[in-house]
Amino acid sequence: MKKLLAAFAIIGLMSAPAFAEVTVGQPAPDFKFTDINGAEHSIAGFKGKNVILEWTNPGCPFVVKFYKNGDMAKFQEEALKTPDTVWISINSSAEGKEGSLTLEEAKKEFTTKYKSTTYVQDKSGAFGKLYGAKTTPHMFVIDKEGILRYQGAIDSIKSFDSEDITKADNYVIDALNAINTGAGVEVTSTEPYGCSVKYAE
Amino acid sequence: MQKARKIPFLLAALFLFSFPAYAQIGANNEPLVKVTLIAENDGVVPSQNFTIGIRQDITPEWHTYWVNPGDTGLATSVKWELPEGATASELKFPTPHKQPTGDLLNYGYSDTVTILSEITPPAALKKGDTLTLKGTVSLLVCKEICIPEKHDVSLELPVVEQASSGAWASLFSATRKLLPQEHQSAMTAKTEGDKLVITIAPLPIAADEMVEEAYFYPHDGLLIQHPAKQQLILTGRKATLTIPTNHTRTTPIENVTGDLWLRNAMEESSYHFTARVEKKQEAAIVTPPAKDEPVKKIEGGEGIGFLAAIFSAFLAGIILNLMPCVFPVLSLKALGLVHKAQKENHRDVVIGGLVYLAGVLATFTVLGIILIALRQAGHQIGWGVQLQSPEFVAAVALLLFFIGLVLMGFVTIGASIVGAGSKLADKSGHVGSFFTGALAVVVATPCTAPFMGAAVFYGLTQAAPITVLVLWALGFGLALPYLLLTWFPDLLLKHLPRPGIWMEHFKQFLAFPMWAAAVWLVWVLAQQTGAGGVLHVLGAALFLSFGLWLWKTAIHKKNAWAVTKRILAVALILFAISCNLNQPERISTEAVKSEYYESYSPARLAELRASNTPVFVNMTAAWCITCLANEKAALATDKVRKYFKENGIIYLKGDWTNFDSDITAYLKSFGRSGVPIYVFYPAGAEPVVLPQILTPDTVIENLSTGGTEK
Numbered sequence: 009m010k011k012l013l014a015a016f017a018i019i020g021l022m023s024a025p026a027f028a029e030v031t032v033g034q035p036a037p038d039f040k041f042t043d044i045n046g047a048e049h050s051i052a053g054f055k056g057k058n059v060i061l062e063w064t065n066p067g068c069p070f071v072v073k074f075y076k077n078g079d080m081a082k083f084q085e086e087a088l089k090t091p092d093t094v095w096i097s098i099n100s101s102a103e104g105k106e107g108s109l110t111l112e113e114a115k116k117e118f119t120t121k122y123k124s125t126t127y128v129q130d131k132s133g134a135f136g137k138l139y140g141a142k143t144t145p146h147m148f149v150i151d152k153e154g155i156l157r158y159q160g161a162i163d164s165i166k167s168f169d170s171e172d173i174t175k176a177d178n179y180v181i182d183a184l185n186a187i188n189t190g191a192g193v194e195v196t197s198t199e200p201y202g203c204s205v206k207y208a209e
Numbered sequence: 210m211q212k213a214r215k216i217p218f219l220l221a222a223l224f225l226f227s228f229p230a231y232a233q234i235g236a237n238n239e240p241l242v243k244v245t246l247i248a249e250n251d252g253v254v255p256s257q258n259f260t261i262g263i264r265q266d267i268t269p270e271w272h273t274y275w276v277n278p279g280d281t282g283l284a285t286s287v288k289w290e291l292p293e294g295a296t297a298s299e300l301k302f303p304t305p306h307k308q309p310t311g312d313l314l315n316y317g318y319s320d321t322v323t324i325l326s327e328i329t330p331p332a333a334l335k336k337g338d339t340l341t342l343k344g345t346v347s348l349l350v351c352k353e354i355c356i357p358e359k360h361d362v363s364l365e366l367p368v369v370e371q372a373s374s375g376a377w378a379s380l381f382s383a384t385r386k387l388l389p390q391e392h393q394s395a396m397t398a399k400t401e402g403d404k405l406v407i408t409i410a411p412l413p414i415a416a417d418e419m420v421e422e423a424y425f426y427p428h429d430g431l432l433i434q435h436p437a438k439q440q441l442i443l444t445g446r447k448a449t450l451t452i453p454t455n456h457t458r459t460t461p462i463e464n465v466t467g468d469l470w471l472r473n474a475m476e477e478s479s480y481h482f483t484a485r486v487e488k489k490q491e492a493a494i495v496t497p498p499a500k501d502e503p504v505k506k507i508e509g510g511e512g513i514g515f516l517a518a519i520f521s522a523f524l525a526g527i528i529l530n531l532m533p534c535v536f537p538v539l540s541l542k543a544l545g546l547v548h549k550a551q552k553e554n555h556r557d558v559v560i561g562g563l564v565y566l567a568g569v570l571a572t573f574t575v576l577g578i579i580l581i582a583l584r585q586a587g588h589q590i591g592w593g594v595q596l597q598s599p600e601f602v603a604a605v606a607l608l609l610f611f612i613g614l615v616l617m618g619f620v621t622i623g624a625s626i627v628g629a630g631s632k633l634a635d636k637s638g639h640v641g642s643f644f645t646g647a648l649a650v651v652v653a654t655p656c657t658a659p660f661m662g663a664a665v666f667y668g669l670t671q672a673a674p675i676t677v678l679v680l681w682a683l684g685f686g687l688a689l690p691y692l693l694l695t696w697f698p699d700l701l702l703k704h705l706p707r708p709g710i711w712m713e714h715f716k717q718f719l720a721f722p723m724w725a726a727a728v729w730l731v732w733v734l735a736q737q738t739g740a741g742g743v744l745h746v747l748g749a750a751l752f753l754s755f756g757l758w759l760w761k762t763a764i765h766k767k768n769a770w771a772v773t774k775r776i777l778a779v780a781l782i783l784f785a786i787s788c789n790l791n792q793p794e795r796i797s798t799e800a801v802k803s804e805y806y807e808s809y810s811p812a813r814l815a816e817l818r819a820s821n822t823p824v825f826v827n828m829t830a831a832w833c834i835t836c837l838a839n840e841k842a843a844l845a846t847d848k849v850r851k852y853f854k855e856n857g858i859i860y861l862k863g864d865w866t867n868f869d870s871d872i873t874a875y876l877k878s879f880g881r882s883g884v885p886i887y888v889f890y891p892a893g894a895e896p897v898v899l900p901q902i903l904t905p906d907t908v909i910e911n912l913s914t915g916g917t918e919k
Binding site: 030031032033067068069070105106140142143159160166167168169196197198199200201202203204206207209 | 278280281282283284286310311312313315347349351353354355356357430431456457458459460
């Protein structure tokens with residue numbers, strides 16, 4: 009009898025996987041969140057805007073690769089020149105894990121290093137797990153209709169060398185430009201590379 | 210020593226924690242991985258290629274990555290600075306190990322790994338020269354956090370006329386064994402919905418029939434869900450792995466390449482896997498085995514197609530009607546029909562039959578869902594597994610005892626509601642039909658009919674909808690005889706005497722096969738749990754019947770005493786059920802000592818096969834009537850004993866009364882999901898599977914012609 013109960017428990021578990029995986033071409037799941045400045049947003053509320061989601065962790069060498077020389081800030085500035093576009097940087101490091109920041113630290117981090125629209129602390133990991141964010145960085149591009157158009161790595165060269173940044177194709181900028189000009193996004197899904205997102209155990 | 214080495218890095222890690230603003234490991238910190246460039250030989254011979262290795266000694270608990278790092282991480286890479294004219298081959302990585310972190314899975318190495326590369330030296334080399342190889346190795350080393358490291362490595366080798374193996378030669382030969390091996394086996398890949406299905410046949414590993422575990426490490430990081438369970442099915446010498454595909458992939462899967470890792474009791478090894486994805490196929494169509502497959506066609510075994518499986522399941526369902534535990538249920542229904550056909554219109558009778566069918570199908574659906582869930586959870590499942598649960602055996606025994614009481618007339622179910630003619634009665638009658646259907650399935654499960662083994666095995670190894678379809682075919686077969694009777698009641702009525710007291714007597718008589726089946730189940734339970742379980746189930750029967758009797762004495766009375774008795778009766782019945790479900794710990798079925806046979810183990814079988822000894826394998830279970838009948842009628846006879854003795858055949862017996870993964874794997878390898886199975890291994894020849902019904906003569910005939918005929 010215990011075995012049977014266990015079997016039903018398993019069926020229950022199967023229907024609620026720990027990791028969601030969003031699908032390119034499908035509507036991006038809605039999520040309500042508060043940024044470090046206390047402003048409330050939701051993915052659905054951004055309808056009419058292109059939304060770029062960036063998972064970040066200041067302690068991760070792959071994130072460091074993009075921030076130590078201001079490369080990511082340049083990408084953020086470039087992206088936000090596209091009309092009606094927002095870039096949301098999300099830190100899903102759980103309390104006590106690598107990259108977990110206090111509100112003060114996060115504000116300082118954001119104002120000194122970032123040119124994105126806003127910065128979100130997701131210590132519960134709910135945002136990250138809803139989108140199936142696996143690595144830092146892990147990027148998502150959502151179009152004005154709320155459809156996910158790209159997910160995966162930030163660029164084409166998997167390395168921790170900042171010298172490689174200029175040699176690589178930036179998939180996020182490419183996707184955003186394609187959406188903006190109405191051309192089809194060429195590369196729609198790649199394997200993200202980087203450190204694991206430091207979710208709570 | 211090692212601890213001391215670790216401390217600076219833990220400090221470095223802490224540094225990263227507390228000062229998250231782009232801290233980097235300083236150049237003066239000792240790295241977490243020691244990287245050395247080594248060569249197999251002690252010198253270079255002009256115009257001869259040679260092998261070098263990048264050896265990593267990794268701080269304990271940290272790991273570096275394979276070509277496909279899995280969900281996160283980064284593969285180790287190298288940027289060579291070679292002398293003009295020299296080239297280096299692509300890196301050859303040993304097959305990695307799984308490195309789980311939280312919900313994610315990575316592929317990599319801990320402790321130590323050597324990655325090989327073949328060097329083609331420059332054309333103009335003279336004896337006495339020195340060849341210098343240089344490179345920068347980039348690697349990511351992770352534990353909870355990740356540290357990138359860059360190592361400049363170099364190696365100087367003298368140019369010689371004749372090279373001899375250097376100090377590292379044994380490390381190189383050990384490393385080569387960890388690389389994926391070449392093989393001649395046929396490989397296929399296809400997608401079925403959101404699953405990738407890959408096959409390899411025959412299995413390249415030695416002792417392939419005993420493969421216990423397999424894992425496919427794909428080169429492409431977007432191919433599969435890395436942390437998902439990879440389901441292995443062995444049919445004969447063919448292995449099938451079913452793996453959930455990565456949902457984030459947006460391009461079609463064309464080529465599937467990677468390392469296929471296999472493990473059996475004796476060894477583990479890995480093999481190159483490469484296959485082009487076959488054009489989309491209907492999930493229902495089974496790929497026929499490769500033409501030149503050197504596998505003997507096993508009776509009722511692999512390759513049974515969808516239609517064949519459906520048909521044999523259907524046939525098996527019909528046969529189930531004749532089994533000792535199902536027959537009384539059916540008889541009862543048929544008798545009910547005699548009454549009904551006289552009192553009700555034909556339409557109601559037909560509806561009753563359809564409701565009975567619905568009951569059967571619904572119960573099989575529930576059974577199917579449970580089996581699929583167990584399979585998803587990674588359990589090895591087979592038909593009859595439910596009987597490996599003492600709780601299930603005890604519950605069915607008590608149920609059969611109770612049905613016997615009903616048949617005897619000791620208990621009248623729903624006497625108050627089966628008022629003739631009322632609308633309500635019609636409805637209750639249909640509810641009754643539904644549950645009779647469910648009951649028929651429950652009591653049928655212990656009986657494995659011929660044909661059913663292969664069909665059910667097929668069903669259990671296919672996608673969930675097919676599993677359910679096969680079970681439905683079985684259910685439809687089970688319900689069909691009664692359905693036919695409801696449509697053509699005259700078939701039965703013509704041949705029966707006029708209704709009368711004989712019907713009551715016949716009904717009472719049917720209690721005895723029910724109780725006989727209960728006696729048998731109690732005996733099975735005794736094998737599983739010992740005397741303790743017997744006490745529980747017989748005690749439960751005692752309390753149940755006492756409770757029922759108490760209820761009867763109080764029926765139709767409304768005074769306080771009667772109410773008390775009724776409450777007591779309910780309490781007793783509930784106590785009986787809980788007592789029955791609360792079975793003592795199962796006893797281990799210890800290896801039976803017998804002069805005639807030995808206990809089966811994969812190792813013993815392999816040993817005997819290796820020493821060219823003829824072996825007879827019998828897989829049995831206490832709850833399998835066919836098995837016991839065969840043993841009694843054939844295997845235990847003097848004739849067969851004598852034949853075994855004279856021909857030096859070793860008799861191995863496996864007991865599947867309680868769950869045993871070795872035996873389940875063995876059954877699977879022959880395309881079976883239940884016992885019995887009888888296999889004869891002639892010395893140095895392919896095994897022969899015997900029929901499921903044995904006589905002394907069929908045994909001896911099969912054994913004497915084994916390996917030469919068919």
